[in-house]
Amino acid sequence: MGIANKYLLMVFALSLFNTGCCQCDLNNITIGTQRTGQLIKNMNEWSVRVINSCASSCSYSNLMLSCKGFHTVEAIDPTVFKKQGDKCLVNNGRALVPKSSVQFSYAWDPPFIMFANSSNISC
Ligand SMILES: *[C@@H]1O[C@H](CO)[C@@H](O)[C@H](O)[C@H]1NC(C)=O
Numbered sequence: 001m002g003i004a005n006k007y008l009l010m011v012f013a014l015s016l017f018n019t020g021c022c023q024c025d026l027n028n029i030t031i032g033t034q035r036t037g038q039l040i041k042n043m044n045e046w047s048v049r050v051i052n053s054c055a056s057s058c059s060y061s062n063l064m065l066s067c068k069g070f071h072t073v074e075a076i077d078p079t080v081f082k083k084q085g086d087k088c089l090v091n092n093g094r095a096l097v098p099k100s101s102v103q104f105s106y107a108w109d110p111p112f113i114m115f116a117n118s119s120n121i122s123c
Pocket residue numbers: 023024025027028053054055056
């Protein structure tokens with residue numbers, strides 16, 4: 001086997017190793033929003049699921065979403081989702097373990113686009 005081939009094999013082995021390692025970042029939090037079809041005080045109700053969709057086994061604690069301007073006419077359990085200024089705390093800071101999710105509903109028009117802003121990620 002030539003030097004170049006050995007080198008390629010090593011790069012390949014390293015990339016395999018890397019996939020098994022902690023690869024989870026804020027992009028691996030999926031936020032799915034669906035219209036429920038209900039109206040609350042004349043506002044559409046939206047069901048939001050915040051999912052730890054990382055393929056590796058990592059937990060996200062103290063997960064904050066960017067949720068600037070968030071409003072709702074439907075009360076939300078603050079231990080699931082709580083607005084704090086321009087950020088919203090998910091699950092009261094408790095870990096979203098691998099493959100888990102939390103869900104809440106709110107009512108407003110139009111819906112808000114939210115994305116993960118910060119978290120302590122442990123793998
Ligand atoms: C994390 O999310 C990014 C962007 O969607 C994706 O390319 C990557 O494969 C995901 N990583 C894991 C380990 O799930």
